Structure formats: structure tokens, C-alpha cells
Amino acid sequence: MQSLREKLDDxxxxxxxxxxxxxxxxxxxxxxxxxxxxxxxxxxxxxIDWISITDNAGGNPQLAPLALGRPLxxxxxxxxxxxxxxxxxxxxxxSEAWMLNSEGFHNILAMTGDYPVSGAxxxxxxxxxxxxxxxxxxxxxxxxxxxxxxxxxxxxxGKTQFCIGAVTxxxxxxxxxxxxxxxxxxxxxxxGAQFIISQIGFDARKTSELRCYMDAxxxxxxxxxxxxxxxxxxxxxxxxxxxxxGVVVSEPLFELSRLHxxxxxxxxxxxxxxxxxxxxxxxGLGYRxxxxxxVHDFKSIESILAMERSFGPDDWKQFAREIQFSRPDExxxxxxNPGTGLADPEREAPRPQESRRHVTMVxxxxxxxxxxxxxxxxxxxxxxxxxxxxxRDPMQGPAPMRALEMLGKSVLYHCKDxxxxxxxxxAFLCPESQCAKNQRNGPCGGxxxxxxxxxxxxxxxxxxxxxRLKHEGSEQHMLDxxxxxxxxxxxxxxxxxxxxxxxxxSARRSDAALKDSEAAPNRPAAPESEPAPxxxxxxxxxxxxx
Ligand code: SF4
Numbered sequence: 001m002q003s004l005r006e007k008l009d010d011x012x013x014x015x016x017x018x019x020x021x022x023x024x025x026x027x028x029x030x031x032x033x034x035x036x037x038x039x040x041x042x043x044x045x046x047x048i049d050w051i052s053i054t055d056n057a058g059g060n061p062q063l064a065p066l067a068l069g070r071p072l073x074x075x076x077x078x079x080x081x082x083x084x085x086x087x088x089x090x091x092x093x094x095s096e097a098w099m100l101n102s103e104g105f106h107n108i109l110a111m112t113g114d115y116p117v118s119g120a121x122x123x124x125x126x127x128x129x130x131x132x133x134x135x136x137x138x139x140x141x142x143x144x145x146x147x148x149x150x151x152x153x154x155x156x157x158g159k160t161q162f163c164i165g166a167v168t169x170x171x172x173x174x175x176x177x178x179x180x181x182x183x184x185x186x187x188x189x190x191x192g193a194q195f196i197i198s199q200i201g202f203d204a205r206k207t208s209e210l211r212c213y214m215d216a217x218x219x220x221x222x223x224x225x226x227x228x229x230x231x232x233x234x235x236x237x238x239x240x241x242x243x244x245x246g247v248v249v250s251e252p253l254f255e256l257s258r259l260h261x262x263x264x265x266x267x268x269x270x271x272x273x274x275x276x277x278x279x280x281x282x283x284g285l286g287y288r289x290x291x292x293x294x295v296h297d298f299k300s301i302e303s304i305l306a307m308e309r310s311f312g313p314d315d316w317k318q319f320a321r322e323i324q325f326s327r328p329d330e331x332x333x334x335x336x337n338p339g340t341g342l343a344d345p346e347r348e349a350p351r352p353q354e355s356r357r358h359v360t361m362v363x364x365x366x367x368x369x370x371x372x373x374x375x376x377x378x379x380x381x382x383x384x385x386x387x388x389x390x391x392r393d394p395m396q397g398p399a400p401m402r403a404l405e406m407l408g409k410s411v412l413y414h415c416k417d418x419x420x421x422x423x424x425x426x427a428f429l430c431p432e433s434q435c436a437k438n439q440r441n442g443p444c445g446g447x448x449x450x451x452x453x454x455x456x457x458x459x460x461x462x463x464x465x466x467x468r469l470k471h472e473g474s475e476q477h478m479l480d481x482x483x484x485x486x487x488x489x490x491x492x493x494x495x496x497x498x499x500x501x502x503x504x505x506s507a508r509r510s511d512a513a514l515k516d517s518e519a520a521p522n523r524p525a526a527p528e529s530e531p532a533p534x535x536x537x538x539x540x541x542x543x544x545x546x
Contacts, residue, residue, distance in 0.1 A: 003078065022054050059124075079107065085130055112439065139192065168199065169181055179475065196214070204281050206343075233261025275304045416432040419492060422484055442478075
């Protein structure tokens with residue numbers, strides 16, 4: 001029996017995956033019994049290469065994916081467990097990853113996750129301690145043998161064998177959404193993602209664009225799986241209304257779905273054929289497989305796969321012309337090839353200059369102040385480091401300086417005093433106060449036409465950062481730094497002191513910077529497994545304190 005990793009490496013066969021959406025309630029609940037019987041049929045089907053099980057999909061509490069996954073794994077099917085950052089901090093995620101590895105679940109789809117929308121007794125508190133890039137980095141480090149830290153006597157832990165997947169979405173409207181998504185995709189792959197699944201979308205030009213982008217940006221060999229969603233007229237309406245973050249059904253597709261929804265079979269035959277055509281497009285475009293979602297009965301899967309088998313080898317080219325449901329003024333990275341209607345990798349689309357509305361006076365002052373005060377090796381940075389190191393509390397620095405920092409940053413950026421400042425990473429926009437999911441390594445997939453998926457947050461900070469950086473011609477480099485893993489132990493301490501003294505994430509920003517920092521006094525980079533300065537005491541010490 002081939003593992004998922006082996007299947008992905010073996011290019012001889014196009015893979016088919018199915019998504020199993022978990023349910024609320026225990027395994028004896030009627031909905032869980034239905035899901036289990038569907039899953040049993042999937043297990044018995046040799047054409048299904050793996051079953052993916054969701055983790056509190058849509059931000060709702062549901063049965064843990066492990067419960068549904070166990071019988072499938074024991075029956076010999078490859079299972080991909082979805083792991084998201086919305087409900088657990090990094091320790092909870094690591095703990096769950098150890099459990100998955102111990103139980104034989106070696107395939108994880110690592111995501112930031114949907115913002116919680118419900119909870120028993122009221123809305124759940126979102127966690128977002130780390131993001132998808134942080135989670136991928138964590139799993140990747142576990143694959144290499146995680147440092148055990150002081151609590152484990154410094155021993156390196158045994159290696160896990162995770163096959164790590166990630167999700168990307170390019171079905172976005174604005175340039176400032178699409179390009180950062182591509183940059184984040186690169187970051188996910190650099191951080192350890194071994195296969196990529198695209199988000200739900202209904203535009204073959206964007207589907208082809210993703211493949212072209214990956215081919216042109218060093219990810220030709222990373223297996224790409226196309227998301228194929230079996231629509232119904234009701235679901236098309238939900239998507240059209242923007243009720244599922246990051247998923248779009250344009251006006252023409254909504255109209256088409258509505259029309260077919262009025263037929264005697266409520267559009268079932270149409271939607272089955274539509275899904276089969278999308279699989280054919282993915283196959284034709286060189287994707288490694290298709291990920292079938294929105295399917296809740298085995299008969300539909302059989303019908304989709306049978307129809308796809310009935311197509312001729314080149315039929316997908318015609319389907320790709322039919323299934324192009326973009327929105328007016330949608331941004332494309334590549335021009336369309338007039339012959340095929342698909343992305344032409346030889347011609348990047350022109351990118352008009354953005355308006356200067358996000359290039360504010362505060363931004364200009366912030367940049368100047370940062371370059372003057374915080375660049376490693378500059379006189380003010382050296383002076384700041386020396387003053388903070390000699391202060392009564394080096395975590396806070398001299399009191400007047402700390403007061404100035406807190407006042408200035410709260411007025412200018414609505415700073416939340418996290419102590420591990422990401423302002424310079426996001427064109428001086430604060431992810432703690434202005435991003436609902438505290439995204440520090442690029443945008444989540446939930447923007448709606450440039451706006452944050454969570455009401456009250458306005459335009460996505462990453463879109464605003466992109467537009468600021470584009471004016472300087474540096475937007476393509478906005479994620480050119482080591483993954484930012486925020487140190488929560490620095491909360492309530494001076495971010496200025498932490499930067500000057502090499503305690504924050506910027507000390508690990510890049511190899512070059514790391515070399516500089518190692519050469520500079522007072523900027524030691526803490527080894528991976530050691531608790532960073534300002535961290536809570538290690539378990540051994542905590543025990544003494546108790
Ligand atoms: S501001 Fe952007 S990255 Fe942050 S949660 Fe909203 S859409 Fe996601």
C-alpha cells in the first residue's frame with residue numbers, strides 16, 4: 001500500500017482525494033453515523049487515494065478529525081488530517097502533532113483556519129498564536145528532530161514523518177490580494193510544505209495561472225492538487241453572498257446555477273458534469289490530482305469520476321474555455337493566451353501604479369525612524385542596546401524611553417504592546433491591532449475584495465502593505481524574511497529593547513542578518529530549543545517555584 005508521500009512522488013497516476021467534513025456531536029450522533037457510512041464507501045473505493053478530514057470547518061465546533069479518521073486509517077486508507085491555528089496555540093498544536101504521529105497519522109494539511117463564528121454559550125475566543133507558515137515550520141522541525149529544550153535535558157527528539165500539505169488561493173479580485181497570496185505560497189513551500197491544494201474556485205484561467213506561477217518560481221516539482229467543489233444552487237448562493245471566506249461564485253456562475261437549480265433534478269446532472277469538467281481541466285493542466293469537496297454521498301462521486309473517464313484526452317481545453325467565471329476587473333498575474341484563454345506564462349500582465357492613499361505621512365516617518373534607530377550596527381541602535389542592557393530592568397529599558405515607545409506606538413499604530421514587533425515586516429501596519437488573525441507571514445485566504453473577512457477590520461493589512469511597498473518597487477520582497485514566529489514571552493516588554501538586544505524574531509530574520517547579529521555585541525540569537533529571554537520558566541524551574 002503506497003503512502004500519500006509515495007503517491008505524490010509517483011507521477012504515473014492522477015490522484016483523487018475526497019474531503020470528509022466533520023460533524024457536531026459524538027460518533028453515535030445520526031450525522032456522524034451518516035458520515036461514517038459515507039467514509040466506509042470511500043475506503044472501499046480504489047480510485048480514492050486519500051480522505052481529508054476537516055478541523056472545525058467554517059469556525060464551528062465539530063468532532064475532532066481524529067475520531068472519524070481512526071477507522072479509516074485502520075482500514076488501510078490514507079488519511080489527511082486538517083490542523084488549524086484558530087483553536088489551539090503552538091503547544092496545543094505540537095501536542096496534537098505528537099499524538100497524530102504516535103497514532104500513525106502522517107499526513108497533515110496545515111492551515112491558519114477560519115475565524116470562529118460560534119461556540120457553546122457565546123462566540124469562542126480565537127487563538128492564532130501562530131499562523132499557517134508557523135505551523136508548517138513547526139511540523140517541518142518535528143520532521144527533522146525538534147530540540148527537546150531544557151525540560152528534556154536538551155536532548156533532540158525523535159523525528160516525525162509528516163507529509164505536510166498547505167493551501168493556497170489565487171481566486172482573488174485585486175492585485176494586492178493575488179500577489180501576496182503567491183508570495184505566501186512560496187514561503188509555505190520554503191518552510192516545508194510538501195504538497196499544495198488550491199482553494200475552491202471556478203476559473204480555469206486562474207487554475208492555469210497557479211500552475212504557471214509555481215513552475216516559474218521554483219515550485220515545479222511541488223505536487224499541486226486542484227480543488228473541485230460539487231456545487232448545488234443553494235451552495236452557489238451561499239458562496240455568491242460571500243458567506244464562506246475566500247470562496248467566490250461570480251454573478252454569471254450564480255445565474256447559471258440558479259437556472260439549473262430550477263430543473264426537475266435541481267441541477268444535479270449539470271453540477272456533476274461541471275465538477276467532472278473541472279477535474280479534467282486539472283488533469284490537463286498538469287496538476288497532480290483533484291481534491292473533491294462538497295460531496296456527501298458516494299453515488300455522486302461515482303458519477304463524477306465516471307463522467308470524467310468518458311471525456312476525450314483533449315476535451316479539457318474546451319472545458320477550460322467554458323469554465324472562466326472571473327469577476328469584472330479581476331487581477332491576473334499573467335496575460336491570457338488568445339489561443340487557449342488560459343494564462344500565458346511568457347507574458348506577465350501589466351501592473352498599473354496604485355493610488356498613494358496608503359502611503360501616508362505616518363508611514364514615511366516610521367520608515368525614517370526605523371532606518372535611523374533600529375538598523376543593526378547604526379550608532380543609535382548601539383546606544384539603545386547599551387542603555388537597555390544597563391537599565392534596571394533590561395526587558396523594559398530606561399523608563400522614559402519605554403514611556404515614549406508606548407505612547408508613540410499606541411497613537412500611531414494602535415500598538416498592543418506584544419513586545420515582538422512586526423511593524424517593519426508589514427510596512428508599519430500592526431498585525432495585533434489591525435489583523436483579526438494576527439497574520440505575520442502574509443495574508444490569510446479570507447479577504448473579500450480586499451477587505452478583511454472579519455467585520456470591523458476594514459481593508460486587509462497585507463493589501464495595504466503591498467500597496468505601500470509597490471510605490472517603492474519592493475512589493476515582491478515583502479516576505480523575504482525567515483518565518484516570523486512571535487515570542488509570546490515578550491508580551492508587555494519593550495519591543496525597542498528586544499530588537500536592540502536581539503531578543504525578538506528579527507534576530508533570526510535572515511542568514512545574513514544573523515551573521516551580523518552574531519558579530520554585534522548584545523545580539524545573541526537564542527538556539528532553537530532554548531527558551532528565549534523573557535519566556536516563562538522551564539518546567540523544572542516552575543516546579544521549584546510551586
Ligand atoms: S487582515 Fe487580512 S490577513 Fe488579517 S485576518 Fe483579515 S483578511 Fe486575514
